[in-house]
Amino acid sequence: MRRLIPIGATLALVLLLATIVAAQGSTRLNGQIVDGNGKPWVGVTVQLKNPDTGQTFTLKTDKDGKYAQVLPRGGVYAITVEPEKLNYSEKHAITDGQENTIVINFKEIIAQQAASPEEAKKAEEAANNFKNMKGHFDAGVAAMTDSSQVRQQLAAAPADQKSALQDKIKADSQTAVTEFQGAEQAAGTKDVKNHALIWANLGQAYDMGGRYDEAADAYQKAIELQPMAPYYTHLSTSLANAAVSQTDPKVTQQKVSDAEANCDKAATLEGAPPGSAAVCWKNLGIILNNKGDLKDAVVPFQKATQADPKDAQSWFLLGGALTGSIDTKQEGDKLVYIVPPGTTDAYQKCIDADPNGPYAAQAKAALDSLAQLSGGAQTTVQERKKTKK
Numbered sequence: 152m153r154r155l156i157p158i159g160a161t162l163a164l165v166l167l168l169a170t171i172v173a174a175q176g177s178t179r180l181n182g183q184i185v186d187g188n189g190k191p192w193v194g195v196t197v198q199l200k201n202p203d204t205g206q207t208f209t210l211k212t213d214k215d216g217k218y219a220q221v222l223p224r225g226g227v228y229a230i231t232v233e234p235e236k237l238n239y240s241e242k243h244a245i246t247d248g249q250e251n252t253i254v255i256n257f258k259e260i261i262a263q264q265a266a267s268p269e270e271a272k273k274a275e276e277a278a279n280n281f282k283n284m285k286g287h288f289d290a291g292v293a294a295m296t297d298s299s300q301v302r303q304q305l306a307a308a309p310a311d312q313k314s315a316l317q318d319k320i321k322a323d324s325q326t327a328v329t330e331f332q333g334a335e336q337a338a339g340t341k342d343v344k345n346h347a348l349i350w351a352n353l354g355q356a357y358d359m360g361g362r363y364d365e366a367a368d369a370y371q372k373a374i375e376l377q378p379m380a381p382y383y384t385h386l387s388t389s390l391a392n393a394a395v396s397q398t399d400p401k402v403t404q405q406k407v408s409d410a411e412a413n414c415d416k417a418a419t420l421e422g423a424p425p426g427s428a429a430v431c432w433k434n435l436g437i438i439l440n441n442k443g444d445l446k447d448a449v450v451p452f453q454k455a456t457q458a459d460p461k462d463a464q465s466w467f468l469l470g471g472a473l474t475g476s477i478d479t480k481q482e483g484d485k486l487v488y489i490v491p492p493g494t495t496d497a498y499q500k501c502i503d504a505d506p507n508g509p510y511a512a513q514a515k516a517a518l519d520s521l522a523q524l525s526g527g528a529q530t531t532v533q534e535r536k537k538t539k540k
Contacts, residue, residue: 197209
């Protein structure tokens with residue numbers, strides 16, 4: 152009889168090793184210059200310069216005193232008005248992946264300078280804080296990237312090298328945790344989006360080090376600041392990982408229930424990217440599968456296939472979880488296999504979804520094996536014929 156799929160094989164999670172670097176979309180600056188009389192300053196030259204890279208953009212304001220520029224990256228930019236004449240400059244923090252709006256109003260500037268010379272100093276302090284935050288954030292991302300590379304090395308490393316690589320992964324995790332904590336402390340209190348982004352990356356840093364409860368707390372803080380489907384997905388995965396490491400069955404079940412609830416939130420959140428729910432449910436199923444809880448993995452894989460019926464891998468994993476749940480009963484001299492409903496259907500839908508894909512051949516082999524199980528197995532031992540003396 153052919154072997155069914157290797158139930159005990161460890162499966163890789165989806166979307167868990169890619170750092171949540173920034174919000175989706177381009178980095179854009181929308182600016183306006185208002186003159187000393189409070190009117191749009193038309194045709195004025197504006198220069199944008201990133202002190203870190205030296206990259207400079209020179210623009211002209213339109214009839215409304217406005218200008219716009221898509222930037223390759225965020226950071227602290229010097230915005231100079233009329234560099235050849237007035238040469239007035241301010242430093243502003245531009246956030247990666249977001250629309251940034253900055254208005255330089257000379258009527259207000261003149262009034263502030265006359266009434267409070269401290270305003271300019273406050274603005275410069277804010278820009279320096281942003282630069283400090285970004286420095287910590289970039290260092291945390293670098294540590295996460297290094298960890299991903301080390302993990303790839305670990306998979307192919309000889310046994311005598313694995314311990315050192317595992318120690319490196321733990322060190323990278325702690326470095327990332329420390330840097331993201333520094334970034335969170337440096338972020339301005341009103342900077343909600345960056346706070347959320349930092350908390351989400353801090354959660355990944357904890358995940359990388361196997362600190363799943365701390366990771367879940369970090370993702371929860373990110374969600375409280377800015378609910379996003381990827382944050383719910385990562386929170387669900389952390390809770391599931393924390394669940395399978397528990398020894399108390401009640402605690403395990405509660406964490407799994409919480410993980411399921413967060414997958415539901417990822418599915419129903421307004422504006423959630425397509426496939427968010429499918430990824431969330433698939434990851435939950437994979438974690439339970441890797442622990443050996445195949446029966447518990449069935450429902451998450453079922454929901455993953457419902458969320459994305461075209462995902463051949465989810466159908467294959469569902470078939471494997473159902474196969475691992477096969478029971479037996481004795482009927483006369485035969486051991487009859489009780490195959491859970493939907494098992495053959497899952498493998499067939501895997502094949503239909505991607506006939507030439509990496510799972511199709513395994514699904515076909517599993518179907519052949521299931522067909523052979525349908526006849527049951529003989530359990531009686533025939534008596535040997537007695538030989539004549």
